[in-house]
Amino acid sequence: MQISFENVSYVYGKGTPFEKAAISDVSFSIPSGSFVGVIGQTGSGKSTLIQHVNGLLKPSAGTIRVGEIAITPETKKVHSLRSKVGLVFQYPEHQLFEETVIQDVMYGPLNFDLPKDLAYQRAKEALEIVGLPFEEIKDRSPFHLSGGQMRRVAIAGVLAMQPKVLVLDEPTAGLDPAGRKAILNGIYQIHKAEQLTTLLVTHSMEEVARYADQLLVLANGRVAMQGTPEEVFSKKEELRELALDVPETVSFVHRLNERLPKDQQLSPTLYKEEDLTAYLLTLLQQKKGEGR
Amino acid sequence: MSILQNFTLGQFVPSDSFVHRLDPRSKFLFLLVYAVVVFLSNQIWLYAVFTAILIFSLRLSKLSLAYIFRGLKPVWFLLVFTIILQLFLTKGGEVYVQWGWFSIEEDGVRQAFFIAMRLGLIVVMSSLLTLTTSPMDLTDGIEKMLGPFKKIGLPVHELALMLSIAIRFIPTLLEETDKIMKAQMSRGANFESGGMISRAKAMIAIVIPLFVSAFRRAEDLALAMEARGYRGDVGRTKLRQLAFSYRDGLVIVFMILMVVAVGVWRV
Ligand SMILES: Nc1ncnc2c1ncn2[C@@H]1O[C@H](COP(=O)(O)OP(=O)(O)OP(=O)(O)O)[C@@H](O)[C@H]1O
Ligand SMILES: [Mg+2]
Numbered sequence: 128m129q130i131s132f133e134n135v136s137y138v139y140g141k142g143t144p145f146e147k148a149a150i151s152d153v154s155f156s157i158p159s160g161s162f163v164g165v166i167g168q169t170g171s172g173k174s175t176l177i178q179h180v181n182g183l184l185k186p187s188a189g190t191i192r193v194g195e196i197a198i199t200p201e202t203k204k205v206h207s208l209r210s211k212v213g214l215v216f217q218y219p220e221h222q223l224f225e226e227t228v229i230q231d232v233m234y235g236p237l238n239f240d241l242p243k244d245l246a247y248q249r250a251k252e253a254l255e256i257v258g259l260p261f262e263e264i265k266d267r268s269p270f271h272l273s274g275g276q277m278r279r280v281a282i283a284g285v286l287a288m289q290p291k292v293l294v295l296d297e298p299t300a301g302l303d304p305a306g307r308k309a310i311l312n313g314i315y316q317i318h319k320a321e322q323l324t325t326l327l328v329t330h331s332m333e334e335v336a337r338y339a340d341q342l343l344v345l346a347n348g349r350v351a352m353q354g355t356p357e358e359v360f361s362k363k364e365e366l367r368e369l370a371l372d373v374p375e376t377v378s379f380v381h382r383l384n385e386r387l388p389k390d391q392q393l394s395p396t397l398y399k400e401e402d403l404t405a406y407l408l409t410l411l412q413q414k415k416g417e418g419r
Numbered sequence: 420m421s422i423l424q425n426f427t428l429g430q431f432v433p434s435d436s437f438v439h440r441l442d443p444r445s446k447f448l449f450l451l452v453y454a455v456v457v458f459l460s461n462q463i464w465l466y467a468v469f470t471a472i473l474i475f476s477l478r479l480s481k482l483s484l485a486y487i488f489r490g491l492k493p494v495w496f497l498l499v500f501t502i503i504l505q506l507f508l509t510k511g512g513e514v515y516v517q518w519g520w521f522s523i524e525e526d527g528v529r530q531a532f533f534i535a536m537r538l539g540l541i542v543v544m545s546s547l548l549t550l551t552t553s554p555m556d557l558t559d560g561i562e563k564m565l566g567p568f569k570k571i572g573l574p575v576h577e578l579a580l581m582l583s584i585a586i587r588f589i590p591t592l593l594e595e596t597d598k599i600m601k602a603q604m605s606r607g608a609n610f611e612s613g614g615m616i617s618r619a620k621a622m623i624a625i626v627i628p629l630f631v632s633a634f635r636r637a638e639d640l641a642l643a644m645e646a647r648g649y650r651g652d653v654g655r656t657k658l659r660q661l662a663f664s665y666r667d668g669l670v671i672v673f674m675i676l677m678v679v680a681v682g683v684w685r686v
Contacts (some may be wrong), residue, residue: 143486144432183601206609214605221595222602224627234624238607270631284606 135189162304162337167345219281443560558583578653
């Protein structure tokens with residue numbers, strides 16, 4: 128589903144001494160099916176922004192469009208939107224509450240009036256996507272799992288609703304590298320398979336380089352940059368000023384290009400680790416072939 | 420905090436007005452004396468004076484009136500309820516209105532007026548105390564004032580600590596509640612409509628995660644305090660010392676004048 132923000136602002140605690148404008152006059156548009164990385168310094172308004180996508184926060188001003196549905200400051204009913212937009216909060220494991228894992232994952236589908244057997248089926252699929260052994264884990268208490276497992280159960284709880292739009296707020300914060308990769312790979316597969324529109328909030332440039340095809344850079348509650356990873360990563364100095372960095376791969380290519388002659392420069396499209404290593408390998412093998 | 424943002428009742432607003440800079444002990448004492456004299460007064464014109472004192476104090480605090488009164492929303496209901504009770508149930512004096520066994524009489528009107536004034540003045544004055552005093556100062560003040568009771572075995576320090584932890588964690592818990600509510604709403608939970616049973620069931624999805632996190636927080640806090648060498652009251656010093664200034668002197672003098680005036684004029 129296409130998502131667009133039109134001059135959206137949000138103010139916390141309006142009319143109190145604690146009033147705080149979290150996002151101001153934000154406009155952008157995301158085509159259906161894209162994987163968008165949302166980046167920005169701490170406090171730049173990322174979490175506030177994404178809570179507008181499923182109507183948890185209503186804008187103080189402006190309009191949000193998700194597919195056919197529009198949200199304005201006057202909008203009241205948003206229940207139908209919630210079944211289409213799945214939102215995974217920062218530290219989602221804190222929302223677990225049922226007696227068993229399977230019941231917790233079925234909570235969402237059942238809330239949207241799915242029959243029990245279908246909800247069960249979806250819960251099973253969702254748990255498999257996040258890489259948990261279904262038979263082993265389904266009847267355990269979610270409170271007796273490890274932190275990483277709890278996180279996966281919570282994410283499965285959102286995936287089981289089979290949303291068309293998936294919004295994830297730092298889903299890998301505080302996990303080990305292998306766990307991060309496993310979770311994001313699962314999400315990426317479902318994103319491709321179901322042609323979801325996905326928004327991923329993260330502080331890791333490596334993660335956005337690997338998965339995103341669009342980047343949205345926030346600073347002080349405003350959109351500072353939007354574009355493909357290649358476009359955004361080429362503005363290294365501007366990113367620096369926003370206290371952000373380019374991925375390791377990009378600075379590697381940059382430094383390598385400084386030493387290489389003009390005709391052998393590496394392309395800036397090589398910001399994904401796999402692409403870069405594959406390219407360098409073939410390059411080295413060619414060199415070796417010539418050497419012989 | 421979007422859903423719970425109306426719970427501003429008495430939340431501290433940092434600033435440096437005259438009232439903010441008073442010692443918490445003098446504010447406490449003033450509030451106590453004010454409450455007592457307001458309750459004991461039975462002259463309408465005295466209430467005009469008390470209202471003037473209240474307005475003057477509010478001005479001195481430089482807080483926005485709209486904000487103060489918005490925070491009092493939960494109290495309005497109580498106030499209106501007591502006024503209605505007094506109005507209809509207190510009998511005596513001249514009868515103003517009569518419908519069958521239903522009547523409004525002179526004493527009822529009088530009582531309703533006094534109760535409304537008393538409750539209103541005291542509630543606003545107490546919220547002025549919490550709005551202008553940081554929780555830290557508030558509990559330090561209480562601990563100091565209750566100090567003498569240590570001799571008879573009252574665990575003053577522990578009580579003050581419990582109070583300050585409780586106050587400290589109210590906003591945290593509200594924030595946490597807000598976050599959990601949002602997370603469950605994202606999963607289709609509906610807290611606004613539906614029958615009793617479905618609403619009660621929806622509440623479970625908030626209450627359990629909230630308890631789990633409260634216990635985790637409590638454990639973390641206990642551990643962090645012990646790790647930093649907390650051993651209770653004995654030998655503990657304070658980073659910030661409370662001290663009286665000329666402002667507190669002014670307040671005390673004013674307070675004495677108020678008591679004397681009410682003592683003389685109360686008939
Ligand atoms: N519940 C709230 N009440 C008041 N202000 C808030 C609230 N939540 C966020 N803010 C403020 O809004 C601004 C944006 O916060 P937000 O949580 O959207 O940032 P973020 O980009 O998600 O940061 P992080 O990377 O740390 O998660 C911050 O200045 C923050 O202090
Ligand atoms: Mg955030």
